[in-house]
Amino acid sequence: MKTAIGAAKNTSWALAFADFKEITKVRLAVSVVFSSLAGYLLGADQVNLVSLVLLAFGGYCMVGASNVYNQIIEKDLDALMNRTRNRPIPAGRMSVNRALFIAVLLTLLGVITLYVLNPKTAMFGAISIFLYTSIYTPLKTKTPLSVFVGAFPGAIPFMLGWVAATNDFGIEPGTLFMIQFFWQFPHFWALGWMLDEDYKKGGFKMLPTGKKDGGTALQIIMYTIWMMVISVIPVFGITGRLHLSIPAAILIFLMGLVMLLFAFKLYEKRDNASARRLMLASVSYITLMQVVYVIDKFI
Template identity: 75%
Template sequence: MSKSKSSITTHSVISDFKEITKMRLALSVVFSSLAGYLLGAETVDYKTLALLAFGGYFMVGASNAFNQIIEKDLDALMNRTKDRPIPAGRMSVNTAFIIASIFTVLGIIILYSINKQTAMFGAISIFLYTCVYTPLKTKTPLAVFVGAIPGAIPFMLGWVAATDNFGIEPGTLFALQFFWQFPHFWAIGWFLFDDYKKGGFFMLPTGKQDKGTAVQTIMYTIWTLIVSIIPVFGFTGKLQLSVVSAVLVFLLGLWMLYYAIRLFKLMTVKSARQLMIVSVSYISLVQIVYVLDKFIR
């Protein structure tokens, strides 16, 4: 009896740790930063790659833990979040704060060991996410605009880690992931609209599941598509894309645009959920095409 109880406790501690740091989200962010690194690196240094992975994970984990401390009372109101460790009473605020603080310090130290600029962008990311985006979510739909900044940093962070330089190349990577987040966020805001409402979150640009929100979703998807193929034209420095890869990336953009237009036509929770799923696949596939293009070209 006691053995099974302790294994359940161990399981819940591990799953709560994964939940407080949002492990799946953190790993997708790490994937973005590693893709950025591979694009920027002249020669791949596996030690830097490992440091970037750990440093990036700690930074995202810290942001997510701070976010859940700040929103604990609101999380308790929503079905999606009421079983998170703090609102469910499985983890104290103090424990979460210790985890978040340790992760912040470790993240900044690890990124600093790569170079100062990488640490600086990592620190900016935590600050914006925790101190600006999180409080704004209950105040204004502009929160999504602010949240898109730390959300777009990882892809360019990888390039900065590889080159210790911020220029047109990481700027383009930043712009791609920045514009992409609007259709992604708004699709989530659409299909979780009623749940977000319980917590008092304003995520959609018009505040409603209406044509205005759907049109803006289409517009930002088009911006994402345009930015994604800019490297093929040769004015983004060392960030280049072959014609074949640009066509592939363009087709991926049309795939996401199809689902954005579908949301406009159908205006349903199901079509919003489909757009969200496609948007996640889209950004990963585009990053993979970019990296493969560099190493195959």
């Protein structure tokens, strides 16, 4: 009997943990934390392990809180879409009150943890939650401009790490912000292209023209080019302490060209398979670009 009870408790905890990971969107949150840590390493004169841990924990809490608030607000719409109907709230595995408790707790933990690093980091973290929850989320069913608004909180993590390391906001974190800002358009429009039919079930307007057409594909190409240009600007020595060597800049530019090739393929074929390849290329680009920046600093 005790064994059966223990096994049931273990199963219950495992399911609860699985729901926690899903409602905080663990993979997205981890990728955001990675961006923050990369920004920290770029800004830090000396790497402090405690600061890295605080940034990782606080960053996860802030991203997780944003995702939970988002799923509370969109619970009825999530129930209409194939990709989201099995989320904890629409599936009935988690109540709204429990989700709200998790969101508030994560918000408090995140703000307090980031404040320990410095007040500016906590401020930018709080701004990201406000923009994502209070402006981006409601706009998703009203206008494709929601992607533009959502790009602001989405671009904060890379620069947040620099601010956490330096307690300063200037040209360097501003450049990191702009890189991730422009990257988000081809990334999310490729995702929106793939999931357009499902998004429409929930009433979401994610593509800039509202259609999977040449206009959307052309805008993806344009924003990809802007992303490539801004990603290599530090090589010209005009971004303060944020530097990039010529070999690193060439490597990053070539990675951008690969992503641009996929964007042109989408313009040519205009199918979901091309959009998926572009989306995967964009994920690889943002990760590898940040790795190159960090390695370039330390070698």
